[in-house]
Amino acid sequence: MLTARGWWFLSLSALVALIGTTWAAWWSGTIPILGLSLVAWFLIEWVVFAYRFRASADRLRVDRVLLQGGRPVPAVWAGSDFTVRVTVTPCGTARLPFVHLADRPPTDLVPGHRSNSAAFDLRPGEPAVIEYRLRADAPGVIRFEGLQVRVADVAGLFYRRLFIRQPVEFLVLPPLTDEEGRHRGTKRFNTLPPPGVHRLRRPGSGSELLDLRDYQPGDPPKMIAWKPSAKRGTLITKEIENEVPVRSVLFLDASNGARVGAPGRAPVARSAEVVAALTQAAGANRDLVGLTIFDETSTDVTAPARTRVHVVQLLRKLGEAAARLPDPGHTDPDLLARYAHPLAQQLYPDLTAREVNSRPFGLYWRPIADSRWLWVVLVLLCLPVVLVRPEAIEFVARTVSTFSGSGWDWLGKFALVVAIILFFPALAGLIWLVHGVRGLLPPRSTRTTRRKQLATLYAALDGSTPATIERHLHDDDSFASRTTRFLLDHRVRLPLVLHDQAGRYRFRSERKVDVLAAALIRAVSRARDNELYVILADLTEVAGDLRPLVQAAQVARARHHHVLVIVPWPADVPPPPDRQTRDTSNPDRGRDDAPKPLKLGGLVRSVLVSRYHRGFADVRSALAKAGATVVRVDDGDPVRLVMDRLDRLRGTRTRR
Amino acid sequence: MSTADTARPTVWFAWLRDPVARNYLFVGLASLLIAAAALVFRHGNLLAALPVALAVLGLLLRSPVMPGLFLLVLNLAVLPLTAWLSVTAFSDVPGSHLRVMDLVLVAATLTYFACQFRLLSLTLQGMPSDVPAGLPGGKGDRAPKRPGSTAPPDETGRMFATVAVCVLIGQVVWLIVSELRLDFRETPPLLLARPAASYGGYRSDESMNRFLMLAGLTAVVTLPTALAFWYWRLSRLNPGEARLILLDTQWRESRRELNRQEKWRAWGLVRRRPQAARHSRPLPEERPAPTGPRRSFLEALALTCGMVFFGGIAAFVVVIVLLRYLGRT
Numbered sequence: 001m002l003t004a005r006g007w008w009f010l011s012l013s014a015l016v017a018l019i020g021t022t023w024a025a026w027w028s029g030t031i032p033i034l035g036l037s038l039v040a041w042f043l044i045e046w047v048v049f050a051y052r053f054r055a056s057a058d059r060l061r062v063d064r065v066l067l068q069g070g071r072p073v074p075a076v077w078a079g080s081d082f083t084v085r086v087t088v089t090p091c092g093t094a095r096l097p098f099v100h101l102a103d104r105p106p107t108d109l110v111p112g113h114r115s116n117s118a119a120f121d122l123r124p125g126e127p128a129v130i131e132y133r134l135r136a137d138a139p140g141v142i143r144f145e146g147l148q149v150r151v152a153d154v155a156g157l158f159y160r161r162l163f164i165r166q167p168v169e170f171l172v173l174p175p176l177t178d179e180e181g182r183h184r185g186t187k188r189f190n191t192l193p194p195p196g197v198h199r200l201r202r203p204g205s206g207s208e209l210l211d212l213r214d215y216q217p218g219d220p221p222k223m224i225a226w227k228p229s230a231k232r233g234t235l236i237t238k239e240i241e242n243e244v245p246v247r248s249v250l251f252l253d254a255s256n257g258a259r260v261g262a263p264g265r266a267p268v269a270r271s272a273e274v275v276a277a278l279t280q281a282a283g284a285n286r287d288l289v290g291l292t293i294f295d296e297t298s299t300d301v302t303a304p305a306r307t308r309v310h311v312v313q314l315l316r317k318l319g320e321a322a323a324r325l326p327d328p329g330h331t332d333p334d335l336l337a338r339y340a341h342p343l344a345q346q347l348y349p350d351l352t353a354r355e356v357n358s359r360p361f362g363l364y365w366r367p368i369a370d371s372r373w374l375w376v377v378l379v380l381l382c383l384p385v386v387l388v389r390p391e392a393i394e395f396v397a398r399t400v401s402t403f404s405g406s407g408w409d410w411l412g413k414f415a416l417v418v419a420i421i422l423f424f425p426a427l428a429g430l431i432w433l434v435h436g437v438r439g440l441l442p443p444r445s446t447r448t449t450r451r452k453q454l455a456t457l458y459a460a461l462d463g464s465t466p467a468t469i470e471r472h473l474h475d476d477d478s479f480a481s482r483t484t485r486f487l488l489d490h491r492v493r494l495p496l497v498l499h500d501q502a503g504r505y506r507f508r509s510e511r512k513v514d515v516l517a518a519a520l521i522r523a524v525s526r527a528r529d530n531e532l533y534v535i536l537a538d539l540t541e542v543a544g545d546l547r548p549l550v551q552a553a554q555v556a557r558a559r560h561h562h563v564l565v566i567v568p569w570p571a572d573v574p575p576p577p578d579r580q581t582r583d584t585s586n587p588d589r590g591r592d593d594a595p596k597p598l599k600l601g602g603l604v605r606s607v608l609v610s611r612y613h614r615g616f617a618d619v620r621s622a623l624a625k626a627g628a629t630v631v632r633v634d635d636g637d638p639v640r641l642v643m644d645r646l647d648r649l650r651g652t653r654t655r656r
Numbered sequence: 657m658s659t660a661d662t663a664r665p666t667v668w669f670a671w672l673r674d675p676v677a678r679n680y681l682f683v684g685l686a687s688l689l690i691a692a693a694a695l696v697f698r699h700g701n702l703l704a705a706l707p708v709a710l711a712v713l714g715l716l717l718r719s720p721v722m723p724g725l726f727l728l729v730l731n732l733a734v735l736p737l738t739a740w741l742s743v744t745a746f747s748d749v750p751g752s753h754l755r756v757m758d759l760v761l762v763a764a765t766l767t768y769f770a771c772q773f774r775l776l777s778l779t780l781q782g783m784p785s786d787v788p789a790g791l792p793g794g795k796g797d798r799a800p801k802r803p804g805s806t807a808p809p810d811e812t813g814r815m816f817a818t819v820a821v822c823v824l825i826g827q828v829v830w831l832i833v834s835e836l837r838l839d840f841r842e843t844p845p846l847l848l849a850r851p852a853a854s855y856g857g858y859r860s861d862e863s864m865n866r867f868l869m870l871a872g873l874t875a876v877v878t879l880p881t882a883l884a885f886w887y888w889r890l891s892r893l894n895p896g897e898a899r900l901i902l903l904d905t906q907w908r909e910s911r912r913e914l915n916r917q918e919k920w921r922a923w924g925l926v927r928r929r930p931q932a933a934r935h936s937r938p939l940p941e942e943r944p945a946p947t948g949p950r951r952s953f954l955e956a957l958a959l960t961c962g963m964v965f966f967g968g969i970a971a972f973v974v975v976i977v978l979l980r981y982l983g984r985t
Contacts, residue, residue, distance in 0.1 A: 003784050004784065005773065005776070009769075012724050012727050012728070016727065018870070019731075021866045021867065021869075024731075025866065027735060028734060029755060029758060029830065030762070031731055031734060031735060033762050033826050034761070034762050036829045037822045037827075038765075038766065040821075040826050044818060044821070044822060054889065097806070098782060098783070100782070100783060100800045119800055119803050119806060120806060121807070154773075154811070155770065155773035156781065157773065159786075161786050341788075343788075343791065345791075346791060348896075356897050356904060358908065362911070370919065399977050456904060456907070457900075460899055460900045460903055466907035466911075469914075470911065470914035471921070475918065477925065
């Protein structure tokens with residue numbers, strides 16, 4: 001509560017008052033009066049500050065509004081600025097002359113030109129407003145944790161900090177206005193039906209002739225083909241092709257491996273942007289679009305539709321999918337606590353304070369019974385019982401007398417008995433003391449403090465029992481999983497270790513192939529006519545386990561559906577060289593064979609890149625055999641490619 | 657994200673553009689002038705005004721250290737001057753504790769302290785930098801200053817009123833401390849100083865008496881106030897804090913039993929893990945490389961010879977002792 005300025009002022013004024021009243025008062029009355037007046041001023045300032053803090057500081061009402069385009073919005077669009085307006089209304093009874101309010105902005109956002117914090121003189125009932133601008137470059141979720149309130153007196157002697165928790169999440173939807181203009185403006189084929197439909201070779205009510213057949217009673221007269229009827233002498237009826245809407249189903253990979261990457265640059269985020277563009281472009285063409293978001297365990301299916309509400313619903317789902325953070329899979333509790341403890345201190349200062357989240361002395365003491373040193377201590381404690389025997393004493397006494405003469409015989413025995421009785425227990429006590437005290441010293445004490453405070457906080461947040469605290473203190477796995485969840489809940493990005501000690505990729509998930517294959521089969525089973533399946537998935541790491549997906553693609557192709565696979569290419573991996581340019585790109589190869597210095601980082605990078613290229617080639621080869629097309633997301637314009645495919649579907653006569 | 661109110665001035669004395677800071681600066685300088693005049697009048701010596709020069713420097717340079725230095729030098733200057741020169745001011749009331757010059761000096765000093773601290777809050781640092789260690793971006797956090805625009809117009813007047821009250825309290829407390837004496841044989845244990853002086857059979861040291869009175873007064877004022885605020889805080893606990901207090905109390909009461917259970921449970925989990933993962937002996941290529949420099953041949957030779965030599969001596973002593981023991985038996 002006291003600042004450094006307050007501490008030294010209190011110390012000096014108390015010292016002056018004490019010396020003045022006890023000693024200096026013999027000579028001068030000025031010093032005691034000065035000291036007492038200073039102490040009185042300090043006490044008055046303290047009482048006033050404490051009263052104001054208790055009466056008003058924790059009675060602040062916070063209202064948060066996001067503004068985009070000058071109006072409040074429940075979700076924001078990616079790629080454009082938005083304004084955060086925080087209104088703080090004091091509901092207490094006292095005035096707070098110096099309050100510093102800081103809104104905690106979400107991570108991964110680009111700050112605008114205005115500040116997210118300001119100092120105010122808060123009076124009861126008079127609201128204070130903070131406005132600042134942010135911009136989200138990628139779709140996802142932004143989370144506002146709350147408002148940090150720092151209160152001080154005008155002299156800077158006292159200070160308190162609290163955090164008004166008001167966690168709220170807003171969706172960042174993929175950009176809308178940019179993609180609306182992507183609807184088809186050119187007519188690629190003369191036989192194209194109107195947007196949103198394609199021909200189906202079944203009798204229906206379209207515009208193209210499908211077949212001629214004999215007239216049957218009940219056929220409408222307007223369908224009679226008069227010329228063929230005149231030629232054959234019998235009535236012939238025209239059959240018209242059916243016209244059905246073009247449907248496409250998009251499969252989005254939101255598995256743990258697809259979430260790895262820089263903010264907004266992860267494969268799932270890039271895929272979500274592509275899917276959003278596809279959704280809006282197809283929607284603008286009145287095509288039906290469905291979405292299936294899958295990960296290692298589950299799928300989230302949205303049936304195809306083409307209404308405006310459906311598009312917005314898809315955008316929301318895309319935003320939620322792009323917001324998923326990768327599970328780092330860390331098992332080191334100390335590493336996780338290093339990230340979680342400062343966050344807990346900032347967001348939960350009231351629940352990590354020492355007076356409510358205690359740290360007793362016994363918590364830090366390391367019991368000897370938990371260590372193998374216990375056996376040493378027990379042996380040392382039992383040693384006097386064994387050693388205080390006539391034979392042993394005689395042996396050592398003779399040894400002593402060997403070096404010191406016979407006159408020391410009895411003295412040696414006596415000293416030996418005392419030493420045996422006292423020395424070994426004292427040694428055991430020393431081991432016990434050193435072993436226990438080591439827990440009181442850093443870094444063990446720091447680790448214990450972090451873990452205890454976080455464990456108690458978790459137990460309070462989860463509403464669990466005191467046994468949970470003790471479990472988190474001793475069970476590393478339990479603590480690590482709960483801390484990871486705590487950090488992911490608060491959208492904290494942890495450093496990722498991509499490869500394990502054996503060099504294996506840690507985020508490789510084979511199970512997502514099975515889930516994707518099952519989702520594809522499900523979509524095929526529910527398809528009504530020829531459809532386009534667009535799979536946006538990072539499959540290069542599972543190139544060897546694609547058999548279920550290949551089989552599912554073969555099933556889809558057998559039902560005359562189209563399958564298109566778009567691989568979200570990482571930003572830091574160069575595209576694979578073309579076959580034509582692969583051999584001719586470096587004509588000087590072999591001419592300049594001078595050895596170059598080998599750099600380990602470059603070598604590792606080149607190995608990883610070549611492995612990724614090889615994986616992509618395997619995926620392309622395996623799926624091409626099944627009739628699917630595989631492209632990279634940065635290879636041209638994937639949205640245009642998909643739209644062309646849809647046009648082809650729309651114009652192509654199907655074969656049955 | 658940078659705060660707008662923590663922009664550093666780029667020119668000298670740019671902080672004087674703030675009218676509130678200017679106001680406190682001039683009030684502080686005026687109070688120091690009064691303090692200097694009071695010191696000179698009180699002690700009749702120009703040297704008495706020396707501490708004021710430090711305070712003026714502190715105000716102009718906005719030094720956080722100077723107020724403390726001023727207070728120390730002021731006391732060090734006042735005491736010997738009073739003791740050696742023993743000048744009686746013209747305003748002293750004989751036989752009374754009321755000394756007008758002391759009151760003026762104390763009021764001026766208090767005003768200076770209030771102005772100096774407020775000036776520091778306005779121009780240098782209003783509250784400490786408070787970002788938990790380890791949080792990203794914590795190092796770039798700058799301590800916020802108090803913007804002068806938030807100061808109400810009657811702030812200076814309130815400061816003067818507070819200073820006047822404090823001077824009055826200081827005078828009254830000094831009167832109580834010096835004029836009352838403790839006698840625990842009486843009820844109430846307080847007597848006026850003059851009757852107590854003629855009271856036979858009981859003699860108290862004046863310094864100790866004043867100390868006890870000061871300690872008692874401090875306790876009487878501070879403890880009930882702190883208790884009231886403590887109770888107020890308890891009554892204003894939010895649900896999370898209340899739940900945490902109960903949870904923490906339960907944990908402290910049952911910690912010994914739970915500790916044993918959870919420790920055994922954690923040990924069991926560790927033992928249940930695959931054996932290879934638990935006791936994985938590193939392969940020769942996975943073993944950590946030696947961290948220190950490689951020993952030269954001569955160092956290794958000297959080390960080996962030393963170990964052989966001292967080991968031989970130890971073995972020789974053991975053998976001799978055993979032989980002697982066996983020979984005697």
